[in-house]
Amino acid sequence: MSLYSRWSQYGARLTVILTLAVALLSVLTGIANIGAQSVVGPLAEFIPPAIQRTAGFTGALTGFLILISAFGLRRGLRVAWYSTVVLLPITALQGLMQSSPLSFPLIVLSLLALPNVLANRRHFDRELSFSISQLTALAAIVGAQIYGTVGTYALRDEFANITTLVDAFYYTLVTASTVGYGDAAPTTQSARLFGMSVIVIGTTSFALALGTVLGPAIEARLSRALGRMTDSQLELLSNHILILGYGDLTEAILEEFSQDIRDGTEILVITPDSDNAQHLAERDFNVLTGDPSDEETLRKAHIEEARAILVATNNDAEDALSVLTARDLNTEGYIVAAATNRENIGKLKRAGADTVISPQSIAGEILVRSALNRQSMDEMDELTTEFLDE
CATH class of the missing domain: 3.40.50.720 (NAD(P)-binding Rossmann-like Domain)
Known part of the structure; x- marks a missing residue:
């Protein structure tokens, strides 16, 4: 393997390793600050109060997103490279905002990882393609959430504790996922009927998405056991x-x-x-x-x-x-x-x-030259080239 190939190989591997390290540090920093109600870093006075209140868990969320990007980089996906380039500066900014012993290493590692990711762009050029079933499942989930959110907000006067679009989206999400905390509930007959439709449509879309994700994984596992591709x-x-x-x-x-x-x-x-x-x-x-x-x-x-x-x-x-x-x-x-x-x-x-x-012919010629003390690396290269050009 040439020196260039070795450096190229190590560069791609280092990109994935650094991205994984940033993801883990971001998750840990986010967990350490999950109870924080405000930020106290050098940028605190410039950050709106609404963003400060969410700073506690956004680090963990960003960390999980980078973790997904790292697995995409492992597969050589171009979209994973783009998402990593976008997310690394965000993790560094979050490190500046958050007050934690892990913040400084997160900032340094994020800033070190970014140039490496940019320098190894050529290794991540595979296109991400979705099957028809995957696109259908994604459309079903998005459509169900839009239907539930818009409908709940339109009927907000017939629901308890729903006044904003965020409340409507929250109700749709917990209802469709069958969590149902009970803090947002219908108060009229028409709202209950609408809530039932959200349950049916939402659970169906989630089941479709789950089958789309797990089905190919199970199929791939069985196919691998049988020694074939899906x-x-x-x-x-x-x-x-x-x-x-x-x-x-x-x-x-x-x-x-x-x-x-x-x-x-x-x-x-x-x-x-x-x-x-x-x-x-x-x-x-x-x-x-x-x-x-x-x-x-x-x-x-x-x-x-x-x-x-x-x-x-x-x-x-x-x-x-x-x-x-x-x-x-x-x-x-x-x-x-x-x-x-x-x-x-x-x-x-x-x-x-x-x-x-003809491998046998090549091997035989090399053996003869060795026996006659005419062997050299240059001659071996010349011989190999002769056979390749035949």
């Missing part, structure tokens, strides 16, 4: 590297990828062996159980959007068929194949591979 995970694949088949050489390829690829590139392995699929899934590799030469399997793996396709098992005949199918489905994709027998290099190229490498 349909929702496959739908998100784009600009990925596709590895067709699994063999001894494939294992070396995966080890190399796990060490060198740090730009958020997804790798998907297609293998017909369920045991191999489960083994790869346990090591956190994306895997799809299926025939790597089958058109339906390759379409499910979004082969038309793959940035590169690798074929390297121990069976040249099966590899040739996989290359042929892959080239037919992705005419522009870059295909690299490994030939177990040197005489099959031409066949794999005719099948559609852009580059064919």
Whole structure:
């Protein structure tokens, strides 16, 4: 691994670690000040009383938001990078406002983390996409809250302790979530009927959202146990590297990828062996159980959007068929194949591979040069380049 790659890798990791540290400190600071009724920091005289009264718990709330952003950074999401850039100055400002032994470390760590986040922008470029079911669940929750809030405020004269939009939103939230503290309650028949509709619509929207969140998680857990990807995970694949088949050489390829690829590139392995699929899934590799030469399997793996396709098992005949199918489905994709027998290099190229490498031939040539004392690092690099350019 090059020095640049190492520094790039460490920079991305440091960004996630610093963001997590800021999140934890912000939560702790917020908890320490949760009972505070005002702020006493250097900015106290410039802060409106309403904001001062909420300063006690906003630190914890911001901390949880940054924690979510940190997990998004771990996945390389662009939206997580933007939210982190916005939230870090807020945590530093909250540290100035709050009076706590944790405030100073929070300010320093937030200010140190921000330049690092900005400097590592290129590592966080993955788009966040939502499925139709997720968008539907989000729309249902928002719609239910708007319906309840507007309706409750319109009927506020028929409710006890409801005079403002905040009161109406509060009633809708505690009613829809089935908490129901009882401090805000309907006093007329029409208000009770409206409250019943809020319960039905609100609980339904919450149940829909819960199913949308937990359903894919349970599906992913079961799929991982069976050694395969879920349909929702496959739908998100784009600009990925596709590895067709699994063999001894494939294992070396995966080890190399796990060490060198740090730009958020997804790798998907297609293998017909369920045991191999489960083994790869346990090591956190994306895997799809299926025939790597089958058109339906390759379409499910979004082969038309793959940035590169690798074929390297121990069976040249099966590899040739996989290359042929892959080239037919992705005419522009870059295909690299490994030939177990040197005489099959031409066949794999005719099948559609852009580059064919014979590991045995490379190893044999290196051994001969070593035996004749002609080995050097420059010669090894030159030899490797020759085979890559064949």
